[in-house]
Amino acid sequence: RPKRAKLGVALVGLGYYSTDLLAPALQQTENCYLAGIVSGTPSKISMWRGKYNIPAENVYNYENFDTIADNPNIDVVYVVLPPSMHKEYVIRAAKAGKHVWCEKPMAVTAEDCQAMIDACKENNVNLSIGYRCQHEPNTQAFQEIVKNGKLGKVLNVDCAAGYREGRTDHWKQKAEMGGGVIYDMGVYAIQGARLGFGEEPIAVNAAKVWAERPEIYKNGLGEIVEAQLEFPGGRMATIKTSFYENTNFLTIQCEKGKIEMEPFSGYNGNKGKSPLGEINFPYQVPWQQANQMDHDAMAIMEKTPVLVPGEEGLRDIKIVQAILKSAKTGMKVTV
Ligand code: NDP
Incomplete structure (x- = not known):
């Protein structure tokens, strides 16, 4: 050729x-x-x-x-x-x-x-x-701080990814089409936790799946999901994902200070700060x-x-399935 x-x-x-x-x-x-x-x-x-x-x-x-x-x-x-x-x-x-x-x-x-x-x-x-996000310069900037231990070890992470979904009869509301917020927006919060720690979680705990609008998110399909991801040494990431409200941030608590990104996974405007300075590489949609x-x-x-x-997509889907299992059983689920 x-x-x-x-x-x-x-x-x-x-x-x-x-x-x-x-x-x-x-x-x-x-x-x-x-x-x-x-x-x-x-x-x-x-x-x-x-x-x-x-x-x-x-x-x-x-x-x-x-x-x-x-x-x-x-x-x-x-x-x-x-x-x-x-x-x-x-x-x-x-x-x-x-x-x-x-x-x-x-x-x-x-x-x-x-x-x-x-x-x-x-x-x-x-x-x-x-x-x-993994190709995105602001994401790469916080990953670099974590990877090189510039603020010491990561102690915990808090991440949320959500928006107000106005549609009521889309594949996002159909379990058989791969709908539900954990698949759609939850993977961003999982990415935030994994990239924020720069490590892989070992277990999922305290997962909660519910709907504020059960007439739209039927039969237990998640409109909102919260969970804790456990990382080595018992360190935790708290994640939240939602089709009910607009929310998008990532906080990485390190030994020597916090990295705070908000928003962290938008199409543009992603920015943040840490004791090392601003993280703000600007660009227009659809540069990303x-x-x-x-x-x-x-x-x-x-x-x-x-x-x-x-393999990166697979890792997140394993975590998604562990979150759904933890929510169903009320038990801690290893990943
Ligand atoms: P839409 O519902 O807007 O579009 C999906 C398209 O798939 C349809 O327009 C249709 O195209 C085709 N299609 C074929 N069969 C079906 C079917 N049975 N039901 C519905 N659609 C069908 O979805 P999005 O574009 O929002 O999302 C598509 C994918 O992109 C998802 O995986 C989503 O998560 C991802 N996405 C990623 C984003 C990111 O930032 N990375 C942002 C938004 C979405 P046609 O008429 O041409 O056949």
């Missing part, structure tokens, strides 16, 4: 995130561009083809998607579907020989995450999870998404390891 300056990306699922963030970001990227689309909605296809100048041969639907294997203009398939569909489309993309980017939450179960990782390995393609995709495209071109591999 001739070497091209930019990799061709096909977006799968033309919903909110593809439309408002990823497609605009792909107009700014230097290492990749929007080459193709996969959609089940014909009216979106004509709109996208006109707006982004996408040739007919780079357009697929969910039935003929596998023939993307024969299209040399598509290097990467970016799965931006509801969570319950990630597994199927990641595996189909891998079998088609395409590198795969997959949105968070990686999948609904750890078994599904593992099957996705295995399929990408077997087919020799990269798998990256869309945790834009462009930055993530440029990094991931570079890793493919240079054949270097991806920053956020499938």
Whole structure:
């Protein structure tokens, strides 16, 4: 295959995130561009083809998607579907020989995450999870302080990620589609805890799953979730995630002072402070998404390891499942 300056990306699922963030970001990227689309909605296809100048041969639907294997203009398939569909489309993309980017939450179960990782390995393609935060300079700044022990050891972490979800009949309210706040926003709070400590939790305790609007979040599906993640040495992270209220912060209490980020996982405006000074690298929307995709495209071109591999998505889903089990049983659950 001739070497091209930019990799061709096909977006799968033309919903909110593809439309408002990823497609605009792909107009700014230097290492990749929007080459193709996969959609089940014909009216979106004509709109996208006109707006982004996408040739007919780079357009697929969910039935003929596998023939993307024969299209040399598509290097990467970016799965931006509801969570319950990630597994199927990641595996189909891998079998088609395409590198795969997959949105968070990686999948609904750890078994599904593992099957996705295995399929990408077997087919020799990269798998990256869309945790834009890990590519983000303000996040990397607090990670660097923690990693180098600049404020001593981390003692505890407090993290919240939530927004007021106004929709009432979306996949976010459907358990069978991978809905529920712990999968959607909870993974950000879990990332905050894990990146804040720079270590992995060993257990989950005191998990609570409830709904303030049980007519919308039915049959025990979480609208709000709280939990404690236990880290080595009995140190704790307290996490909260919500579809009921706007909240987004990360506090990392270290021996020699606090790192306070607020917001910590927005599309922009992420900033914070610590005794070492301000953390405030500014940028506009959708720079963060462009930055993530440029990094991931570079890793493919240079054949270097991806920053956020499938294993990273799997770790979070294991924690999600432990939180749900702890809430159900009232017991401490090891991860
Ligand atoms: P939307 O509901 O807005 O879009 C999902 C799209 O998937 C639909 O528009 C549709 O596209 C396609 N689809 C195919 N089958 C179905 C089905 N049965 N039900 C619903 N949709 C279907 O979701 P979002 O764009 O908000 O989220 C998509 C993914 O991106 C999720 O995993 C989400 O967590 C993630 N996300 C990540 C963000 C981040 O910051 N990293 C931010 C927002 C979302 P079509 O009509 O083209 O077939």
